[in-house]
Every structure is written in structure tokens, then in C-alpha cells.
Amino acid sequence: MSETDSCDVLIVGGGPGGSSCAWGLRESGLDVLILDKATFPRDKVCAGWITPAVAELLELDLKDYSHGHVLQPISRFRTGLIGGSTLHTEYPETVSYGIRRCEFDHYLLQRCGARARLGESFQSLERTADGWLVNGNLSAKMVIGAGGHFCPVAREINDKHAGDHSVVLAQETEVQLTPEQQQRCRVQPDTPELYFCRDFKGYAWCFLKDGYLNVGIGREGEKQLSTARDEFTEYLDREQRVPRDILGKFKGHAYRLYGLQKRTIIDDALLLIGDAAGLASPQSGEGIRPAIESGLMAADVLQNCQPNFDKGQLQIYQDRLLERFGPWPDEPAHSMLPDVFRQFLGRQLMGTQWFTRKVLLNRWFLQQHLPPLVRS
Ligand SMILES: Cc1cc2nc3c(=O)[nH]c(=O)nc-3n(C[C@H](O)[C@H](O)[C@H](O)COP(=O)(O)OP(=O)(O)OC[C@H]3O[C@@H](n4cnc5c(N)ncnc54)[C@H](O)[C@@H]3O)c2cc1C
Structure with a gap:
């Protein structure tokens, strides 16, 4: 002691x-x-994945940080449903970083x-x-x-x-790719890929950060995470985006929404x-x-x-x-949206460029509507 x-x-x-x-x-x-x-x-x-607000809040000198640390600028996204068609969204500037x-x-x-x-x-x-x-x-x-x-x-x-209904279970693997593996992997470094589960209870991602490939999936509730992960990695393999054999062992964790x-x-x-x-x-x-x-x-x-x-x-x-x-609910809630509503809406909206850019990316993933934190 x-x-x-x-x-x-x-x-x-x-x-x-x-x-x-x-x-x-x-x-x-x-x-x-x-x-x-x-x-x-x-x-x-x-x-x-960190948004620029993180660097601003902590007064990080990103130039200094980038010496000796992975700092992958992100200015594009590829989004879609697992097994479905995808959309590309581009930004004129860096909107996030991979670390x-x-x-x-x-x-x-x-x-x-x-x-x-x-x-x-x-x-x-x-x-x-x-x-x-x-x-x-x-x-x-x-x-x-x-x-x-x-x-x-x-x-x-x-x-x-x-x-606790608010817990998300997630699994992720991060591997450093060899030059030969990078040639076989079609994920682009500045373009994270986000794929939603068809029931909209979670999403999966592939993210190449300066030679480190991160692939993962997160879902609400305890069921079907490993099945959904296997379906996702098979889809990536089938589409020749990420060959299954280059992925490492998945590790699990949880967080509360x-x-x-x-x-x-x-x-x-x-x-x-x-x-x-x-x-x-x-x-x-x-x-x-x-x-x-x-x-x-x-x-x-x-x-x-x-x-x-x-x-x-x-x-x-x-x-x-x-x-x-925002406030907490008086009673525990299972989700922000009812299942049927979000599955219907999700399928309709995920295919539109407007929703993908303005809501999915700008608002939900980049949180561009949230003003900088004012410190007292
Ligand atoms: C698969 C997955 C992907 C994610 N991807 C992203 C992402 O891309 N971007 C993003 O913003 N967020 C992401 N998150 C969420 C993010 O990882 C967490 O919200 C974040 O790490 C929270 O930071 P924290 O400091 O609260 O806790 P943590 O980062 O978890 O740090 C907690 C620390 O406490 C220590 N600790 C725990 N128990 C004890 C103990 N008994 N005694 C002493 N020390 C202890 C641990 O060792 C650890 O160092 C992801 C989460 C998961 C599971």
C-alpha cells in the first residue's frame, strides 16, 4: 500500500x-x-473522433500535437445503411479530427x-x-x-x-495497416464511413487515421451486438472496402446516452x-x-x-x-424516437443529401449548432 x-x-x-x-x-x-x-x-x-470544439476548449496547439501523434483531418463522409447504398458529403474545410x-x-x-x-x-x-x-x-x-x-x-x-435503458454497448478494433493492407482497404483517410443498422438501433463505422484502421459498431441494449458486428464486417468484406482478414480482435465497452x-x-x-x-x-x-x-x-x-x-x-x-x-426526463425513456417512427423516417431520410448533411452530420455528429462553452 x-x-x-x-x-x-x-x-x-x-x-x-x-x-x-x-x-x-x-x-x-x-x-x-x-x-x-x-x-x-x-x-x-x-x-x-474529435470535433474542433475539443481542441478550442483545451487550447490545444494542433500543429504541436501533430508532431509525433496521429491527427487525421476529416473533411468528407460516406454514409448509408449496412448493406444499402451510400452518399458522399464533402466540406470545404476540416470539420473533425481522428486521434x-x-x-x-x-x-x-x-x-x-x-x-x-x-x-x-x-x-x-x-x-x-x-x-x-x-x-x-x-x-x-x-x-x-x-x-x-x-x-x-x-x-x-x-x-x-x-x-438502465440508456446504455449503448459497442465493440471496436484498431490496427495499424501495412502498406500492402492499405492497398487492399478502400477506406480513405479523410473520409470516415458511417453505416446505420437497418433497425436504427445503432451504427457502425470505418475510420482510417494515418495508417491506423478503426472499425466498430455500437447498439442500444444488450442483444444482437455480435451478430450485427459480423453482418457489418461481412458487408465490408463483400463490398471489398475492408477485407475481413486485416481486422484485429474486437474489444467491447459501454456508455450511457x-x-x-x-x-x-x-x-x-x-x-x-x-x-x-x-x-x-x-x-x-x-x-x-x-x-x-x-x-x-x-x-x-x-x-x-x-x-x-x-x-x-x-x-x-x-x-x-x-x-x-438539456433536461432529464421525469421517467426513464428507451429512446429519443419511437421504433416504428425512426425506422420509417430513417430509411426515407438517410437517402437524401439534405438530411444527411444538415441533420445527420452537421447537427448530430458534428454538433455545429452547439455554441462554444462559456466558462465562468
Ligand atoms: C466503441 C466506442 C467508440 C467511441 N467513439 C467515440 C468517438 O469517436 N468520439 C467521442 O467523442 N467519443 C467516443 N466514445 C465515447 C468516449 O470514449 C467516452 O465518452 C470518453 O472516453 C469519456 O471520457 P471520460 O474521461 O469520462 O472516461 P474514460 O475515457 O473512460 O476514462 C476513465 C478513466 O478512469 C479510470 N478508471 C476506471 N475505473 C477506475 C478505478 N476503479 N480506479 C481508478 N481509475 C479508474 C480508467 O482507467 C480511465 O483511464 C466511444 C465509446 C465507445 C465505447
């Missing part, structure tokens, strides 16, 4: 949410410590300015007179749950046995950010930007309310989150 340690703010999880929160607190005067069970660089199951999570998360963690205890798992949480005792040896005035979908801090304040079910995200001297708070976009599953935005919102609130981290003081964080991402 490590020696006794203390800090003002303990962030459990050093992913984009946790490291952004620490970065947001770098000039607060608060002593911030990040605890992560992984040693970095570590990988995270993810397509690795590798093992590189991106490590870079953010290194530059965030906080101390880190890596390779150490969160085990226990006990209330003390002035905050929390974590793992029996680490005292903190404030604890932030940033441990992703399976965040152990989130489990402390949410009913782990409650049904925002807005379908209420979550407890604040308590006395405790709050949740990122996937721990269940913030991924309900349309696209984009979770990196909400993780970063919530991390920065939390940093702003803590900076303003220190040294009092009572639940009443932290309420403003929840209010801002709901204002930014």
Missing part, C-alpha cells in the same frame, strides 16, 4: 474528463491529485499540471469530518468521479441495480463528470467533448465555491450541466 497522502481535490480517472478538470484547476491554488488504475499511455475502446486514444489521453494527462497516482485502483470511500478518505490512505476535501462508464465513485451515489434517464451526479463534496455522469450525445455517442466540457464546468464551480464543497454549493454544477445538455 502507498503512504498516506492528502489533497484538496481527488479526481478518480485520468481520461479526457479527469485531465481536463485538472487542467481547468491548474491556476486555482487547489492541490489536485489524479488517481487512475491504469498506467499511461493506456488505450480506451473508442473510434477516436488515437492511447496518445491523446496521455498527452492531456501529461500537460494538465496535476500530480497523478497511476496504476492504483479506487477501492473504498469513507466520509470524514472535512471530506473523504479514499482507499484508507488518501484524504481529499473533494472527490470527482471521472472513472468512465464503470466509475466506482458513480456507483457510490447511484443505484447499481437499477435498470445523455437525456434518457436521470442520474445522481452531485453529493456533499463529490461530483461526477464525463461518462461517469452519463453524458454521451444521444445521437452520435460522442463522449469526449461532453467529458471535457463537464470537467471544465466542474473546475469552474469548484474554483468559485472553495473551500465549501457542500452539495448546496455544487448544485450550480448540476444546473449548468442541465442547461448545457
Whole structure:
């Protein structure tokens, strides 16, 4: 066991949410410590697609980042249904980037300015007179749950046995292609390909990032993910877009879509950010930007309310989150749209250039309607 340690703010999880929160607190005067069970660089199951808002929020120097890290500009999309016809949509400028999570998360963690205890798992949480005792040896005035979908801090304040309709299960594989494999793969580096399942309960993608091919699929609910994945990879193989033999082993993960079910995200001297708070976009599953935005919102609130981290003081964080991402429903919802309605609409609309550009891409995947986050 490590020696006794203390800090003002303990962030459990050093992913984009946790490291952004620490970065947001770098000039607060608060002593911030990040605890992560992984040693970095570590990988995270993810397509690795970020919108330009992410770079702006974190004041990332993309030119600097591109030295030694994969940064794939994206200015086109190929979209359609699995097994159906496809459309091409082009933009005059770069509208997104492809990154590798093992590189991106490590870079953010290194530059965030906080101390880190890596390779150490969160085990226990006990209330003390002035905050929390974590793992029996680490005292903190404030604890932030940033441990992703399976965040152990989130489990402390949410009913782990409650049904959850908002969970998406996903599988992904990322492989570096040899020059010979790149010749056999028809996916273009600046053109991610998005293919919707015919029941519109999920979508699949192929994404070539500077020689790294990422292929994956995500679906609502627990059933049929592996079957849908196999159908998708067979389709890619049949169409000679991605030969089956160049794909690696698929790895699975999950995330919660925002807005379908209420979550407890604040308590006395405790709050949740990122996937721990269940913030991924309900349309696209984009979770990196909400993780970063919530991390920065939390940093702003803590900076303003220190040294009092009572639940009443932290309420403003929840209010801002709901204002930014929208209200929670009174009752858990299965989906934003009824099945029949979305299948009918989906089939009609997916074939039109207008819907694909204006709604599917601009609004759902690129979130161009969302104004930049204003920090306090
Ligand atoms: C297949 C798939 C594809 C996706 N593609 C995209 C995409 O292209 N773009 C996008 O924006 N989003 C995507 N997402 C969502 C995105 O990956 C997440 O929303 C994002 O990683 C959330 O960041 P986070 O910091 O909240 O959590 P995470 O990135 O999950 O980080 C959590 C950290 O907590 C640590 N941790 C967990 N448990 C413990 C513990 N017990 N003790 C200590 N540390 C712990 C972990 O080691 C990890 O480092 C995808 C998700 C999946 C599953």
C-alpha cells in the first residue's frame, strides 16, 4: 500500500474528463491529485473522433500535437445503411479530427499540471469530518468521479441495480495497416464511413487515421451486438472496402446516452463528470467533448465555491450541466424516437443529401449548432 497522502481535490480517472478538470484547476491554488488504475499511455475502446470544439476548449496547439501523434483531418463522409447504398458529403474545410486514444489521453494527462497516482485502483470511500478518505490512505476535501462508464465513485451515489435503458454497448478494433493492407482497404483517410443498422438501433463505422484502421459498431441494449458486428464486417468484406482478414480482435465497452434517464451526479463534496455522469450525445455517442466540457464546468464551480464543497454549493454544477445538455426526463425513456417512427423516417431520410448533411452530420455528429462553452 502507498503512504498516506492528502489533497484538496481527488479526481478518480485520468481520461479526457479527469485531465481536463485538472487542467481547468491548474491556476486555482487547489492541490489536485489524479488517481487512475491504469498506467499511461493506456488505450480506451473508442473510434477516436474529435470535433474542433475539443481542441478550442483545451487550447490545444494542433500543429504541436501533430508532431509525433496521429491527427487525421476529416473533411468528407460516406454514409448509408449496412448493406444499402451510400452518399458522399464533402466540406470545404476540416470539420473533425481522428486521434488515437492511447496518445491523446496521455498527452492531456501529461500537460494538465496535476500530480497523478497511476496504476492504483479506487477501492473504498469513507466520509470524514472535512471530506473523504479514499482507499484508507488518501484524504481529499473533494472527490470527482471521472472513472468512465464503470466509475466506482458513480456507483457510490447511484443505484447499481437499477435498470438502465440508456446504455449503448459497442465493440471496436484498431490496427495499424501495412502498406500492402492499405492497398487492399478502400477506406480513405479523410473520409470516415458511417453505416446505420437497418433497425436504427445503432451504427457502425470505418475510420482510417494515418495508417491506423478503426472499425466498430455500437447498439442500444444488450442483444444482437455480435451478430450485427459480423453482418457489418461481412458487408465490408463483400463490398471489398475492408477485407475481413486485416481486422484485429474486437474489444467491447459501454456508455450511457445523455437525456434518457436521470442520474445522481452531485453529493456533499463529490461530483461526477464525463461518462461517469452519463453524458454521451444521444445521437452520435460522442463522449469526449461532453467529458471535457463537464470537467471544465466542474473546475469552474469548484474554483468559485472553495473551500465549501457542500452539495448546496455544487448544485450550480448540476444546473449548468442541465442547461448545457438539456433536461432529464421525469421517467426513464428507451429512446429519443419511437421504433416504428425512426425506422420509417430513417430509411426515407438517410437517402437524401439534405438530411444527411444538415441533420445527420452537421447537427448530430458534428454538433455545429452547439455554441462554444462559456466558462465562468
Ligand atoms: C466503441 C466506442 C467508440 C467511441 N467513439 C467515440 C468517438 O469517436 N468520439 C467521442 O467523442 N467519443 C467516443 N466514445 C465515447 C468516449 O470514449 C467516452 O465518452 C470518453 O472516453 C469519456 O471520457 P471520460 O474521461 O469520462 O472516461 P474514460 O475515457 O473512460 O476514462 C476513465 C478513466 O478512469 C479510470 N478508471 C476506471 N475505473 C477506475 C478505478 N476503479 N480506479 C481508478 N481509475 C479508474 C480508467 O482507467 C480511465 O483511464 C466511444 C465509446 C465507445 C465505447
